[in-house]
Amino acid sequence: MHRTVNLSGLGLAVPDHIIRQADAAALAESLFSGRMKGFRHLAPIFSNSGIRRRHTVQPLSWFIEPHGWAERMQAYVEGASRLFVEAATRALRQAGLTAQDVDCVVTVSSTGFSVPSIEARVAGEMDFRPDIERVPVFGLGCAGGVSGFSIASRLAASRPGARVLLVAIELCSLAFRLDEPTNVNVVASALFGDGAAACVLTVGEGGIASVESTGEHLFPDTLDIMGWTVDDPGLGIVLAQSLPHFVSSRIGPVIAEMLSGNGLDVTEIDRFVCHPGGAKVLDALEGALSLGQGTLNDERQVLAEYGNMSSPTVLFVLERAIRAGLPERSAMIAMGPGFSVSCITLRRAA
Template identity: 55%
Template sequence: MTSTRARLLSLATAVPPHVLRQTDVAEMASTLFSERYGEFDRLSRVFATTGIHKRHSVQPIDWYMQARGWPERTAAYLRGAEDLFAEAATKALDEAELLARDVDAVVTVSSTGIATPSLEARVLQRLGLRHDVMRVPVFGLGCGGGVSGLAVASRLAESRPGSNVLFVTVELCTLAFRLDKLTKASIVATALFGDGAAACILRAGGDAGVVEVEATGDHTWPDTLDIMGWDVEEAGFGVIFARAIPPFAEANVGPAVLGLLERWQLGPEQVDRFICHAGGTKVITALERSLAIGQGALDHERAVLSQFGNMSAPTVLFVLDRARKAGLPPRSVLTAMGPGFTASCASLRSPS
């Protein structure tokens, strides 16, 4: 029987060319902050405890050692994001054995830069997308955007069975680095964030595909706007980490996910693998405890974090890609947390 649910026909990732080794970033941060920020020596331990070995950036490390304003950050965002969008989308199309003109709709998720016209419009001719392609740009989802965007794309595919929906998420978190921002949140962000992109093709009404999107849902907690987000300031975005995320995740994510599973008429015993956004070592450990899955269970998450850092929205799709190459079990639940504060989830079924 042909399924009416959306299926992933392909999944691809892309990173920019510049490699930021954690030891080099720690040395740079020490040079820039240690004499100006009295708390830096204490906070600098975060560079060694993140679990990150290297990350990727759209700019070489020297670029970040000078003060930058909105025009320079935006120019770098547009150049880097367009290139990563095109690379990830092309890889996803190739894997699905489709041409750009076969795409009926594009969902674009990005929260680390401002682009109007939006990114998919900027690469439309470069990729060869049709002039009547539906465009759905989404801003503000942050780290949760990989799962939330996938949910939007899957529902769009299901509303038009047989159509091909391209979902692309691009985040250039490193461009938010600020020389003038002497805060704990800014130092932590300097130690965590990298750049990357991911793309996939979804279609409903067929039997082909990597996995089927079985169900999707979100849980937003009240009075949590201060946990994660951006302040829009004169020199650029300013990262918001007003409350520690790991203890909040440990206390709250498990019950929220159980509530979503119940809504989907599933029990936790029916989930073979959780695939989580790799936000940081402490967050990964907190999720293992909250989801009661055992320490070390989120091994793909730790591997992605080590090699790419926290790339915001694309990160969970990097984890999904690694998991599928290792062999997905019958049912996986994709999870990510983002500004709101929101947990976004998707249940994925492997073809039988």
């Protein structure tokens, strides 16, 4: 029997430290200009990125010193735990529920390691029940907000009356590396920020919107487009310059195919809610989805205020779309390592 899964609550959280783009640019110049012949050609990315500021779990001064795995992961555990509690508490409050009402928690994160996982570390503070089901998910990267939402919705649908909490947390800034004077590291230092978002998914209890369809597509032979390397000092960014071109040429047909598989056409989508991976990626998405220039300006605004926070960023866009008033049908789209694309369609609650 088909069960309608509803989004009943959505909560956001960001760290207290704010890095303004001009300050990040000045720091990058001081750290890399003397070690990179091509730094002057890369420097304009800070002003051309469309980003004004970002939130980080550590102050700007922290990034001037070298840090190894132990320090980075300690900062990850502490920062991710705080953001989990803040985002989850806000989402549950909006849904009119408490942590005791949660039957299953899906935690999505790809920017740090913690065993036990973050939801176990904060279980006492949150006051989760001892019989809560835990589903930690690693490796989805920027696609994790949509893919995690899909996983959580399927778990909710499979358990009548279950309430599922999704929390996407990323501390991208902790991957910043002084030891890597490379183009991709400079680009990453201009784009990424930290944040978390939480969603409450329920069946048959009303809410903000209902999940209509889900879909994912994994492109073969694309492992080098996006991801992490695992090095002695920490994680290293993998981010291909060809990403905007890939989006322009390959994403449109795949989205159309996913929608068609669920009996939908692209023209039936009233609002696209896209992960803002970067200014050029948003331009490419508007072209790939045959949208007018400026259609994804909410995404650009989120990017300007928070940078690319990886998995939770698309949920920041969704929250903005909800505040503005969701249309009849929306489609959430995010791309991530693999290379992959995920899509969920939502119907506005009656």
